[in-house]
Amino acid sequence: MSCSVPAVASRFARCASAWVKASQSRSNGSEADMKDVQDAKIGIVGAGAMGQGIAQIAAMAGLEVRLMDVNPAASGRAVAAIGSILDKLAAKGKLSSEQAQEALHRIHPEDSIGALSDCDLVVEAIVEKLDVKRSLFAQLEEVVRDDAVLASNTSSLSITAIAATCRLPERVAGYHFFNPVPLMKVVEVVRGLRSSDTTIDWLVSLARQLGHTAVRCRDMPGFIVNHAGRALNTEGLCIVQEGVTDEPTVDVIVREQMGFRMGPFELLDLTGLDVSHPVMESIYRQFYDEPRFRPSPITAIRLAGGMLGRKSGSGFYEYADTSTMSKSICAQGTAQWSTAPVWVSHRHPDEARRVLELLRALDVEVETSSEPSDNALIVVTPLGHDATTCAISEELDATRVVAVDTLLGFGNGSRRVIMPTPATTEEMLTRAQALFGIDGAPVSTLRDSGGFVAQRMIACIVNTACEIAQKRIGTPEDIDAAVRLGLGYPRGPLALGDHIGASRILAVLKGLLDVYGDPRYRPGVWLSRRAELNLSLGFSD
Template structure:
């Protein structure tokens, strides 16, 4: 059916479901001066939600973050509904109920008979298709996705999702409302995972894959991603925070909704731990143990002593060679400048997307003396460095390399041989999935980066991260991973490959699609938000 565009003025909101999400949405809506009506199939839950809001507003007032008059007005704007019929005059109804398609469809069918034709019906679903939810309605044009993140008052981003039959004006009204409530809206097409849960696959699935290969311990992978790559949390800290009873089903759902796309393959590690109840922080044990809510992290052993006699550095990557040379000079270790390494020299290679074994064989080097160092991130002013050995590298060589790269006090993690180290693999996967979201036109490059930085807390969005590290470097890592492992999960996105080859920013839309005045994309399903 073809819908007629119509204005949507939103002043009164109905919220179905008064759990954590419903309460959070009610809080920001009431503080924005909107009328809020709450309904739950459990009548006691409505009263509990209102009590929760009263307590929250009181605490904010006590901390000086909210004045008393505003607090009283906000609480006064929130009322309970004993039946859905009391939503008849609402301009917007947001459902925040159980993640079951049939339940959401049934609710919206019931609401259609109650609300006016100018009432938007919005789903807070994180994993279900908006188009599928709307298919149960006689007028699917006013159904859209409005995906907030928990805790709603603190997570300042919301995804506005257009289903195939959604009226763009309904989405526009939700975008405006989000800004009024102090949140940053991003616009997405109806695809599995939308933006944030889609983009978030890179960190978790690749971290799990690395652990599954026996490359490094959970804590080591987390340390590398935090201290070397600059992320707030590593993949296993993040999984413990979200809890496997939430995150593992999302992994499986997105994998199956994309018809077993290799990039999103779940891990047996999380399936097994979920079955065993080791789901994360809220259970007291996950990838880490928690005592009184405090994460228990094993201490890091001190670095070995005893520097190598001399160091020979591969010049396969000149920039990386120079960075390693600076560290060797700082440690006061003689440099072997011969065309081939001397018999007593530590051999250092700096591969991108290759394992230490392949890098050694490519240059016909003695694998027993080869150690690889990850040079994707700065080595000289580093918070952490990562080394990896070949299966043939001797213990004495490994320890001498560890002592060398830790000589200035920077912690060093030594991992088993891995195609692409840890940070290279995870970061390249994050960038690649972000590029594929852009390629599929699920959202604008701007909204992809904005959603990921606000929704996942990454230091940069995936496209900006790829630009910062170099699109050609990321492409090289992925192509080498793909060539060595033969795994289709590492095939480069066309968005990445073409822009890397042309020397364009990953944040750039196709030139022909950009508006000549603003530079924004002309694509109708994409947001045209100004830069933040």
């Protein structure tokens, strides 16, 4: 059967008109919006971990919830599990026993789509298959009111694609929560190409009612959080694949130098490679093989071998023996310092100043001559470049050159990271390890590489976030909030870039591009322009 263009246009106009008319009550002012949200009835399809979590926070926010699953037993188990959680919260004094019982009584297990007919919002949290989600939304449109909002908790599928076969695509949006929902206080409100302002605004208001921070984003692969999170894992894998160091050393540097809660390999083991690797491949392919998101064969091989992480008992770490967590191939500095000549390169004056301030605080005398003496340890401070490049470009004796990472400074006894050239003698390397560990600070030694570990990871994290801002997938404020709350980073990526300095981040990326020639390190225009203009990375144009 065929249909003329005018007929299709007329049908679309009627549907749009019906949606606008039916939802006028949602757009008559903030007071009306808030009342509407407070009285909302929430339907949830899928009683797994995500559906259960959404049901819990909605009920605790005072909303009536209908939790539906094709398996009636699953809905019952989910309600029982929520009841147990609420009892534990009451026992800890987080809420009263009466509040716990009232919240539980607001959740009604259902076994049919028809039971959701009076809901103001239905959130699907089912299998990540486009055809299955489309089929569900078609069924929902047969039973819910025309002013009801339909939302998907998908983390990887296009909201536009899900809504494409809907009668009223204007009322369809993404509502992406994170697991565990009650603890991860952020939700991505994803605008499909046909999602209306009314739909998005209403979902944002509802998120506040649920006690979550709503971040608005366009319908693009990975939305904000999974898009921004590519840099940490893929760059960690790239570093190990290159042979710079091993997984435990990367993780300990990320925790103890960068200040993150977990390193990339700990995080991959926690999530499981059966989840993480397909997401890495999916986002890479959806962006048409963008080099910044290139996956690694390391995870592909481990996935094929069933070494998934914690869930399989074996991943990058063996969970029957946690002692492997502290092992590393690249040495930790343990040598004792004895007075010896030290010379610091001034090729990068600001970076040299950081080293000199540290050495003065440690009462270490430094040669002040323009060139090192014949027996001096030569310390260089590259941004993005490797120790070898420094030795050659500055015409230094490569057998005595050791590079130190200055990007994050040396405060509060944080871990220090150094690397020799391939020609550096064992004596000079031992001297450097002792020098930078003189006050008991931990020292990690890498093989020569562009950008150490922290420089590479931070530059990629910041650059990726800048690209998200440049593409208007989210505002700078929402990008920082989403990453901080959704990924647990100590700062949002744009705020992190401002803290370190956009010009220094740009220098790292240019150095990495010089060393590797890999377009994954090309600086984006958002970063480059703001660095050159001395503007905050959070500055919107």
